[in-house]
Amino acid sequence: MAWRIVIAGGGFGGLYAVRTLERILPAQSARITLVNDTNFMTYAPLLPGAGAGSLEPRHVVVPLRGELGHTDLRLGRVLRGSPDELCIHVRTLEGHQETLQYDHLLVALGSVSRTLPIPGLREHGIGFKTLAEAIGLRNHVIRTLEMAETLEDPARRAEYLSYVFVGGGYAGVEGLAELQDFAADAIERYPRCRTQGMRWILVEARDRIMGETPPDLSAFTQRELRGRGIDIRLNTTLDEVTASTVRLSDGDTIPTRTCCWTAGVKPHPVAAELGLPLDRGGRIQVDSYLQVDGHPHVWAIGDAAAVPDPAKDFKAPTPPTAQHAIRQGKLAAKNIAASISGGRRKPFRYKTKGVVVDLGRRKAVADTMGIKWSGTIAWLIARTYHLAMMPGGNGRRMRLLVDWNIELLFGRDFSELGQIGGRTSLSDELEEQSAGGTGDDGAPAQADRDGALH
Ligand SMILES: Cc1cc2nc3c(=O)[nH]c(=O)nc-3n(C[C@H](O)[C@H](O)[C@H](O)COP(=O)(O)OP(=O)(O)OC[C@H]3O[C@@H](n4cnc5c(N)ncnc54)[C@H](O)[C@@H]3O)c2cc1C
Numbered sequence: 192m193a194w195r196i197v198i199a200g201g202g203f204g205g206l207y208a209v210r211t212l213e214r215i216l217p218a219q220s221a222r223i224t225l226v227n228d229t230n231f232m233t234y235a236p237l238l239p240g241a242g243a244g245s246l247e248p249r250h251v252v253v254p255l256r257g258e259l260g261h262t263d264l265r266l267g268r269v270l271r272g273s274p275d276e277l278c279i280h281v282r283t284l285e286g287h288q289e290t291l292q293y294d295h296l297l298v299a300l301g302s303v304s305r306t307l308p309i310p311g312l313r314e315h316g317i318g319f320k321t322l323a324e325a326i327g328l329r330n331h332v333i334r335t336l337e338m339a340e341t342l343e344d345p346a347r348r349a350e351y352l353s354y355v356f357v358g359g360g361y362a363g364v365e366g367l368a369e370l371q372d373f374a375a376d377a378i379e380r381y382p383r384c385r386t387q388g389m390r391w392i393l394v395e396a397r398d399r400i401m402g403e404t405p406p407d408l409s410a411f412t413q414r415e416l417r418g419r420g421i422d423i424r425l426n427t428t429l430d431e432v433t434a435s436t437v438r439l440s441d442g443d444t445i446p447t448r449t450c451c452w453t454a455g456v457k458p459h460p461v462a463a464e465l466g467l468p469l470d471r472g473g474r475i476q477v478d479s480y481l482q483v484d485g486h487p488h489v490w491a492i493g494d495a496a497a498v499p500d501p502a503k504d505f506k507a508p509t510p511p512t513a514q515h516a517i518r519q520g521k522l523a524a525k526n527i528a529a530s531i532s533g534g535r536r537k538p539f540r541y542k543t544k545g546v547v548v549d550l551g552r553r554k555a556v557a558d559t560m561g562i563k564w565s566g567t568i569a570w571l572i573a574r575t576y577h578l579a580m581m582p583g584g585n586g587r588r589m590r591l592l593v594d595w596n597i598e599l600l601f602g603r604d605f606s607e608l609g610q611i612g613g614r615t616s617l618s619d620e621l622e623e624q625s626a627g628g629t630g631d632d633g634a635p636a637q638a639d640r641d642g643a644l645h
Contacts, residue, residue, distance in 0.1 A: 193221055198226070205225060209259060209262050231255055242328050269281055270282055298492070302456035309432065316357075316452040318451075319452070329370070332354070335449060340383050352384060353445055353446060357394045361404065363453030368549070368552075400416075404546050405558055467486060518541040519541075553570050554570050578592070
């Protein structure tokens with residue numbers, strides 16, 4: 192009889208778990224099923240590069256089917272679980288519900304943006320967690336430039352040329368730094384905007400940005416960003432967002448059309464629908480072997496799990512990083528195989544080896560096993576690290592290299608391609624033509640269509 196192993200989530204943790212399982216368990220002894228809501232995994236650390244236009248969107252994702260051997264990939268959305276009956280319920284691509292029985296389940300559903308009940312945030316805040324959001328933000332920045340260029344009133348123009356990022360963790364800092372670099376290049380093509388200039392503001396509740404990194408790296412980053420004219424507001428929080436303003440706790444109200452929310456993540460909400468024990472932060476409670484408390488057939492890893500962190504004497508969960516998710520994925524696979532074959536499981540012992548934060552403009556900061564780097568050398572370390580870590584073999588690495596070199600040699604592309612990708616019917620096209628909007632009539636029409644700049 193083949194063991195039925197179901198992996199829920201094909202991101203960093205899930206993909207590495209599947210690859211390890213395929214390597215250590217013969218196909219005839221285990222039937223592995225991977226359930227994911229897209230047919231690719233997103234290499235999230237490169238989202239800022241995709242958002243800043245230095246990387247093609249398709250090059251920061253890895254098609255799952257190219258990575259799998261004998262695993263069955265089910266495209267669908269995990270809805271809930273019944274651990275006592277050893278099954279999960281999935282909505283398939285076609286829209287019907289399916290029940291998947293398992294002998295072992297590994298939950299690797301990741302996280303979503305953690306929002307707070309701040310007035311206007313849900314309606315007007317922009318996320319930076321998914322590929323769609325990163326590309327949407329890039330398109331939005333170009334549209335703000337196009338819109339500002341058409342406006343006569345400098346005060347109204349200022350609304351479109353002010354960009355507020357809330358949350359100064361490393362993901363927020365990378366997103367802001369790369370996007371500001373991109374906008375600083377783009378603005379050269381917009382004479383009115385260039386004359387007026389832009390405002391970039393980073394709002395952080397704590398007394399320093401990138402609290403996850405050593406203080407000297409955080410201080411270097413702060414100096415570097417301030418040197419570029421970025422206004423960093425420490426010990427400050429967001430009080431309210433409207434369509435055209437952001438109000439901060441320091442009393443300032445900033446006219447802006449862009450409020451990007453990068454203030455942390457929380458476990459995927461489906462984690463709470465699986466019938467498993469959760470910690471106070473909503474993460475699935477597991478032991479050091481990655482096994483869910485009270486459920487010997489269920490395992491959990493990555494951003495969705497509260498894995499006791501050896502670096503913090505097992506008193507707090509591991510941080511939500513790809514580094515941890517990858518190691519947990521590999522270990523969970525080995526422990527599942529050990530449980531099946533009666534072998535010995537091993538506890539999670541990995542401690543963070545370092546961090547790299549790309550700041551655009553050929554600069555970065557890095558901490559590699561306690562050695563700190565900044566500037567161009569750190570930038571080279573960051574790019575080499577991502578090249579080495581990118582799954583998918585040399586083909587995917589070459590795509591990154593080519594994109595990066597094209598950017599270095601020929602600069603970036605500033606077309607706003609927000610309208611592509613959706614499925615439009617011929618009747619939509621005809622309707623648009625009869626309404627006089629051929630799609631060639633400039634940015635305001637595009638903005639109207641997307642409804643993002645009102
Ligand atoms: C902008 C940004 C930059 C980052 N930079 C770094 C970095 O430099 N270094 C680093 O170590 N970490 C970085 N991270 C964090 C890192 O990406 C995460 O910690 C990591 O992806 C967590 O892995 P995971 O397997 O838990 O979840 P994920 O990789 O998010 O995978 C979860 C998977 O589950 C799927 N899924 C979700 N819900 C469902 C459902 N209901 N049904 C089916 N499938 C579902 C998702 O599509 C996804 O494929 C960054 C994150 C962001 C957003």
